[in-house]
Amino acid sequence: GAGVSQSPSNKVTEKGKDVELRCDPISGHTALYWYRQSLGQGLEFLIYFQGNSAPDKSGLPSDRFSAERTGGSVSTLTIQRTQQEDSAVYLCASSSGQGAMGEKLFFGSGTQLSVL
Amino acid sequence: GDSVTQMEGPVTLSEEAFLTINCTYTATGYPSLFWYVQYPGEGLQLLLKATKADDKGSNKGFEATYRKETTSFHLEKGSVQVSDSAVYFCALRGSGGYQKVTFGTGTKLQVIP
Numbered sequence: 001g002a003g004v005s006q007s008p009s010n011k012v013t014e015k016g017k018d019v020e021l022r023c024d025p026i027s028g029h030t031a032l033y034w035y036r037q038s039l040g041q042g043l044e045f046l047i048y049f050q051g052n053s054a055p056d057k058s059g060l061p062s063d064r065f066s067a068e069r070t071g072g073s074v075s076t077l078t079i080q081r082t083q084q085e086d087s088a089v090y091l092c093a094s095s096s097g098q099g100a101m102g103e104k105l106f107f108g109s110g111t112q113l114s115v116l
Numbered sequence: 117g118d119s120v121t122q123m124e125g126p127v128t129l130s131e132e133a134f135l136t137i138n139c140t141y142t143a144t145g146y147p148s149l150f151w152y153v154q155y156p157g158e159g160l161q162l163l164l165k166a167t168k169a170d171d172k173g174s175n176k177g178f179e180a181t182y183r184k185e186t187t188s189f190h191l192e193k194g195s196v197q198v199s200d201s202a203v204y205f206c207a208l209r210g211s212g213g214y215q216k217v218t219f220g221t222g223t224k225l226q227v228i229p
Contacts, residue, residue: 033217042221043160043205056216091160093217101148101167103209105217107160 002026004108006092012114013082021077021111023092030097032075033105034067038088046090049075050097082115089113118143122206122220129196129227137191137223139180139206147208149173149182149189152219154203163191163204196227 005024013019025032034046045059049069060066064083069075079086089112093105123138141147151163151173164173169184178193189206206220 035219043219045216045218048216093160101209101211102165103148104150104162104165105152105160109159 004092004094004106006090006108006111008111009109010112010114012116014116015084016081018078018080019082019113021079021090021092021113023075023077023094023108025073025075025092025094026106027073028096029094029106030072031095031103032069033093033095034075034077035091035093036088037091037110041088043091046077079113082113084115087113087115118147118208118210118216118218120206120208120218120220122204122223124221125203125224127223127225129225131198131227131229132195133227135191135193135196135200135225137204137206137225139189139191139220141187141189141206141208143187143208143210145211146184147210149180150207150209150217151178151180151189151191152205152207154205154222156202160205196225198227198229201225201227 007022032049036044047067048056051072064080067077089110091110093107119142148167150165152160153163154160164175166173166182172181180191203222203224205222209217
């Protein structure tokens with residue numbers, strides 16, 4: 001596609017429910033990133049994919065968080081048993097993955113998650 | 117691990133004032149350095165970048181110089197405009213095959229007429 005697409009744009013859920021957030025990267029981009037943006041907390045790294053594998057999952061806050069990527073394209077971030085502290089904007093970004101030093105990230109518009 | 121520290125905001129300036137937003141980093145090897153900007157209601161986008169020591173990135177009147185001796189990449193603009201009001205993020209990409217991009221906490225800039 002023309003840009004990084006994320007869905008839904010907004011998600012309101014009840015505490016304890018599971019949610020799935022979707023990211024559709026730019027076609028041909030092999031690198032995909034998930035970040036979380038909380039008020040006053042900046043951008044918190046969650047996970048990075050190169051193709052379908054995730055070399056770095058170090059940012060996932062707990063085992064309630066998981067992510068997968070299939071076909072080297074679409075990625076899904078799943079949060080199980082949501083808690084109020086999970087409320088944030090979840091951002092997805094992609095890049096060509098060619099390893100160039102100045103390679104830039106292209107960001108989606110994010111999913112605003114609100115846990116009541 | 118890699119980390120980025122940038123000055124806390126918010127920063128409030130009058131139009132045509134000089135802007136500096138400080139950014140320092142910790143990383144092994146020779147990372148690439150970036151400034152991303154998030155305008156109100158918009159997604160993050162790259163503002164400028166530098167890939168090696170002493171490189172200067174520039175765009176839209178903004179500049180930043182990669183200073184390896186001080187591990188810094190401060191963002192500057194000589195004369196800010198109201199339209200520059202946004203949140204600015206300093207970031208680094210590690211060297212080598214690993215491509216994690218680490219961001220600072222962001223600095224909110226408000227320019228008043």
